[in-house]
Amino acid sequence: MAKIDSEAGESQLKLLLRQQPDTAYLHFALGNIYGNQQRWSEAQNAYFNALQLAKTDPDYAYNLAVSLEHLGKPEAAITYYQRALANSRDTRANFDRQRVRQRIEVLGQ
Numbered sequence: 001m002a003k004i005d006s007e008a009g010e011s012q013l014k015l016l017l018r019q020q021p022d023t024a025y026l027h028f029a030l031g032n033i034y035g036n037q038q039r040w041s042e043a044q045n046a047y048f049n050a051l052q053l054a055k056t057d058p059d060y061a062y063n064l065a066v067s068l069e070h071l072g073k074p075e076a077a078i079t080y081y082q083r084a085l086a087n088s089r090d091t092r093a094n095f096d097r098q099r100v101r102q103r104i105e106v107l108g109q
Contacts (some may be wrong), residue, residue, distance in 0.1 A: 010033050010034075013029055013030045022053055024049075024053035025050070027047070027050035028044045028057075028059070028063070031044075031045075031046030031050060031063060031067070035063070038070075040070040040071050041071060043063075044064065044067035044071060047064035048064055049065055050063075055088060056078045056090070057091070057106060058084045058087035058093035058095070058096065059084070061080045061083040062081065062095045063079075064078045064080045064086035065079075065100075065103075068080060069103070069107070072109075075107075077103075077107055077109060078104050079109075084100060
């Protein structure tokens with residue numbers, strides 16, 4: 001399988017988002033591209049948009065928390081880490097719950 005470079009992927013996702021602005025996973029995918037490029041402010045915005053569209057998705061809340069942590073916003077990160085844990089009770093999540101609990105503890109100190 002060919003690897004799509006992040007610039008082309010970003011352009012493709014932005015085009016798709018213009019056509020389908022209410023598609024949460026497209027915002028999430030764009031956030032992942034930004035995160036991989038250390039563009040945390042843009043990643044935070046994309047993850048927030050994804051979570052607004054799919055309020056109970058634990059991974060969207062988790063990635064939003066990670067981006068907020070990178071932006072030096074620990075209180076906000078804790079809020080979304082807690083939301084990710086709460087959302088993961090009813091849905092499969094792609095993060096380690098114990099690590100999230102540890103991050104909450106560290107950030108809360």
